[in-house]
Amino acid sequence: MKKFFLVLMMVLLALSPLFAGGSSEVSEEERAAMIAKADEGLDEETLAFLDGKDFTGQTLVVGVWGGVIEDILREYVIPPLEARGATIELLLGGTGDRFSKIYMEKDNPTMDICYLNMYECQMSMRDGITEEPSAKIPAYDDLYPWAQIASYGVSVMGLGIAYNPDYFDAPPNWNDLWKPEYKGKIAFPNYPGSEGDAFLAIAARVAGTDEHDMDKGFEKLRELCPVPLVYTNLDELFMLMDKGDIVAAPVISGYAWTYIDRGMNIAFSWPTDIGCVKTMDTMTIVKNNKHPELSDAWAQLAICPRTQKAYAERIYFGPTNSEVVLEGEVADRVVYGERVDQLVDLDWMYIIENRADWTHRYNQDILEYDGN
Amino acid sequence: MKSRHAFYLMLPALCMLVLIFVIPLFFLVAKSFQAYVPGTLVSPPGFTLENYINLVSDPYYWSVYLRTLRISFVSTLVILVLSYPLSVFISKRKARTRGFFLTLVILPMIGGAMIQTMGWFATLMRYGFLNSVLLAIGLISEPITFLGTELGVEIGLVQAFLPMMVYPLTSSLLQIDRDVVDAARTLGAGRFTVFSKITFPLTLPGVAAGSVLVFMACLTGFVTPSSLGQGKIQVFGTYAYQQAMQVMNWPLSSSFSIFFIILIALASLIVSVVCRKCAERRGR
Amino acid sequence: MKEKKLWGNINAVVALLVLLFMLVPIIVIFVNSFNSSQFFSFPPEGFTLKWYERFLENREYKTAIAVSLKIATLSVLVALLLGIPASYGIYRWKSPVSKVLSSLFLSPLMLPGIVWAIGLIQYYSIVNLTGTTAGLVAAHIILILPYVIRLVLSSLSYLDFDTVNAARTLGATSGKAFLKIVLPAIKPGVIISAIFGFMVSFNDVTISTFIAGTKNLTYPVRMYVELRTEGLDPLAVAVSAVIMAFTIVIALLAEKFWSWSKYL
The missing domain is CATH 3.40.190.10 (Periplasmic binding protein-like II)
Incomplete structure (x- = not known):
């Protein structure tokens, strides 16, 4: 019986990675097709930024709100990265818990991207926990000035x-x-x-x-x-x-x-x-994270016009990217234009x-x- | 075996215990004597009694402690009342069936607090299972608010910790000599006399052990009051969490919990002394 | 006799009602996991398996369960490796010191988890263990160790030590005597503490909420965070139903093979 038990334990241990779902091998063409499908509708700037990148074997941990925001991310931000081999794990919840986590893990962060609100990002940047936003993300320059403060503003x-x-x-x-x-x-x-x-x-x-x-x-x-x-x-x-x-x-x-x-x-x-x-939802890149290149790609995708437009049209969150143009009922429902x-x-x-x-x-x- | 050898056997476990259990408690105590600076986790050096003075002087903390005690007391009492018939029933089954029922009873404990809480959430919601049933059979005409009330938290606590009472109670019921009960019955003692003079006194050790376990568990519960209280019912566990993880006021959460532990320890000391005195007097 | 039967029946009805009360959340979870409505509704709107399908597609919950399985297995293994020798030491060393040590070993059961957790986050943030597998496993070992020691000690109390002495006289080394005589004797205690410890670790929310990082988020912690911020997610209900089904099967098997309810 003891042997049975040991075997059971071993099986459980062996099972656990399986459970997480390993990525299966895909051929060159299949991958290209996946990328093309996931990239549909992306702007030139973003396509150029992502061009030739391969994130195979990297796992990005993103702390973000759940519900409708999660749906948008799964549809517009995650596919292009997964098509390029990355694994994305979302940690859903409110900013309070997330915010304390990145402080406690200051020297050894396990979260790569952390969505915060507009004042938390000012604190975390001041304390050297999250990166200062910069033009290394091409879409940064397209953000409205009020969305460039201490973070990449995502929606207003x-x-x-x-x-x-x-x-x-x-x-x-x-x-x-x-x-x-x-x-x-x-x-x-x-x-x-x-x-x-x-x-x-x-x-x-x-x-x-x-x-x-x-x-x-x-x-x-x-x-x-x-x-x-x-x-x-x-x-x-x-x-x-x-x-x-x-x-x-x-x-x-x-x-x-x-x-x-x-x-x-x-x-x-x-x-x-x-x-x-x-109120503004903002995105920060956690300092000293393990996957800088993948984090930057996430950041670009998160604020590129395709995602921003989806935010507005699907869940009525106002765009922070000045390239996004809205019309009709959508423009009326979101914070946009002079309403800002x-x-x-x-x-x-x-x-x-x-x-x-x-x-x-x-x-x-x-x-x-x-x-x- | 030489004592040296025995000690070596214990040494690895002891090291682990000291490293992960004892040392953090020293950190806890040390932090409770430090000052809090908003917006940072670092406290300035120096020793302060301010946290404790605050705790004693601000009636709010006492009200949280009191509410915790009240909820725990009610829950323990209800658990006691509910677990008695269940334990009597189980103790009268044959060994096999008894095991089956005892396994069912322990399910809420091994099934995980989170799953139970989620089940209660669905049950107690304003338009949840319980209100739907009560409305359908016409017992109520308006849905009752359970979530965010002390009642809701108590329901959750009772279900979560009932096994802790049923187990010791059943085992003390099993130890009662059937012959004593039968003899009393033959001599004409009524059902209630048998219960109050024989059964109940003999199960008192089990009741006491169970009550202590249950009461302590209720006092320091966190998941149940947090999820079923919906942030409206502040008890010890939820307040300690709020201060430690949301406000990041580690000095306050440390002193708050240490102070509570000291209060409980004092209270149980007093209770045990009083009980012993009472027992002595009765013995005389 | 008639009166006795009546009382027995009343007792049975009340007892079964209490039992029903205890199982309400579990039953509601099971029923609602097949409910086709996005929001909780009772009676259920329709039958569906889509939440189970969504669970199979959901990376986060699968990862979280994998993390929980890994942490629980490792913690149980280490806790057994530490706990069995320690219990044997306590059992063999009949002195006041071992009394003190044994109550020290059981002390994590006495101190409320949340108090320890508040100390633990401060300690872990200094020694850089927050959110690491090692940190979580270490904390869970402390959670499990008291159960292992208590259950193994109670099995040891049934051991007839003369058989060990006899084996020693016949030339067995103390290690061999331990393996051949003591270990088989305490087997039930070991098995049951392993199962129980596994459940304790697998389901722990309080300690893990404080120290789990984002990489090593166990499934109950994920569930806690989501219940508080997203409400009752039908996906989480389906996950709960699956885990609960496994738990029930394991508990019933443990009862059938080792009648574990006697030890708990």
């Missing part, structure tokens, strides 16, 4: 209001969320997190100040309590909103449209009283410095809300 969105139209006569402004009939029906974003920070800042602005006077912000936010849901995933948020258990929530612009297109009873409002808070300039910028560095304190207050004032 505004934090607006997703709502159930049965409960609102007109698209709501931020102020409207504080109407008494909505008390206890507004979902909050998770905290700490960029949407959470932005919503705090908005509360402060509704109270007449801004993020530098957060006492007012917390006081104002408490008026919305109790919190029916602290949302960490959108499926759940929109399902509850569709059924009317939640009437509205601060949500990043692109996300809501996807669910509206799925036929849910949801609408999205671009508030005009304070405006939408600008209307977005509200927050003092993120100040917010970061205070995050530990605010997390404490959020735990205390918002989550522990007991009606007083």
Whole structure:
């Protein structure tokens, strides 16, 4: 019986790499055909950059958000790299966990590409954890100036209001969320997190100040309590909103449209009283990573027009690449053109410095809300 | 065997334990006496009691500790109540069947906390399995909110840790001499008398062992309260995680957990002393 | 007699209800893994195998399961190599020192995992073990070791040591006596601690969430992160169902061949 057991263990060990799926040998022609198919619609610049590259045997680990973003990456960024022999592993999740991971693995990074939000990348570059963006990626020069800061900006969105139209006569402004009939029906974003920070800042602005006077912000936010849901995933948020258990929530612009297109009873409002808070998804290359060439190829593909256009058309995330031209309904739904300039910028560095304190207050004032 | 030889046999395991278990605990203690600087993992040199002073003086931490204790207490009590009939039932089966049932009981533990949590998530969602069933049979007219409430967390904890009680309880039930029970019954003792005078007292050691295990597990659970509490129910485990991994405030998370351990140790010391005193008095 | 039967029946009904309660999440997972709807729905909208197909195509979950299998196997092997001699040492060396050492060996069971994990991330970030296979395996060994030592010690208590002495008198070396007499005697303890330890390591979330890197993400950690950020992914439900099915088979086999429930 002991022998049986040892054999079982051996089998398990032997099985584990098999399980991961080895790549089978492909012929020269097959590979060329795969590359041609995967590259369809790519611009000249990107094609030239990728030309002749062979990533066989390399595995790139990419930390990124899941859901609709994952779908885009699987369809537009990953195929050209896999056709060239690379293996891509996505690590899905929120930026918070990812961000702490790259700090802890500073000397020995296991992640190659890390998607962050617009202030995390400033910190990580300052601390020498992620690379400074540069024109070694050809598409870098095509990025709008505000998308070149500390990272390669990938998409720009505004934090607006997703709502159930049965409960609102007109698209709501931020102020409207504080109407008494909505008390206890507004979902909050998770905290700490960029949407959470932005919503705090908005509360402060509704109270007449801004993020530098957060006492007012917390006081104002408490008026919305109790919190029916602290949302960490959108499926759940929109399902509850569709059924009317939640009437509205601060949500990043692109996300809501996807669910509206799925036929849910949801609408999205671009508030005009304070405006939408600008948020940007950014991509960073982790310093000292093991596959610099493959990382650069990923970066180029991530910000090239084909991918950027897909972001806009498929999931309504605003382009950061100035080469991308949008029209019609898409242009109306994404942050694009002059809408970019209307977005509200927050003092993120100040917010970061205070995050530990605010997390404490959020735990205390918002989550522990007991009606007083 | 010479003691030297025996020690050599233990040495490799001992080294491993010291390297990976004991030394990190020293790091934990050391960090808890350092200051936190926002935005970095490096603490300035020097020794500070600030973290602990904060913990004692801010009522928020006490409220987290208290909630943790309350949830654990309720869960342990429910586990005790639920595991008794199950253990009695199992202990009365024949050896083979008993093994089968005991295997079923342990499934939630060996099946992995994550899978159980995911199952509960689907069950307890607002439009999940349980609400659908309750609505369909007309027991409720509005879906009940389970996720993000203490009730939801307690349901998850009860299921996760019930095996820890059923096992010791079943084994102490099996040790009860059937003859004693039968004798009592023949002498005319009622069912409840037998239970309260014989069965229950004899299973007390099992109950105590199980309760301690379950209570400790509930106190320090992390996956269940984090997933089923949805970030709204802050207990010891979720707060320690938030501070360590999301805010990266390692000094606070270190002192927060050490302080909790000390509180638990003190509490259990007091309880055991009181129990011993009570037992002595009754013995007299 | 009638009354006794009635009580027995009531007891059986209540007990089976409790058992049902314990198995609710597992049943829901199984049923819903065949649900054709993208979102959770009950009753299920339709029958489908597409989530299982998606699982077979999904590189991330397959990699994660491979990592979990590798880590669990290595940890169990090393924990047995460390734990069996250590238990034998404790068993043979009847002195207060060995009492202290044995409770030291069991102490990881007493200290909450999360507290240790917070120390561990700080230590690992200094010795550069964060996210490495070695780091994960080392931590999992500590998780498993107490179970190995406890179970092997309890099998050792059934060992009649006179047989070992007899073998020694007849000229067997101590190593040979250990292999031929002691090891067969503690076999059940070894096997069961191996199975149980494997499950503990394979399913651990708490410790691994803190120290798993991105390269060595075990499957429960991936599942945890996704449940928190992406909600209930039908793909993850299908993965859970597959793993749960394996777990049930292994548990029932372990019961059939080694009646393991007696030892746990």
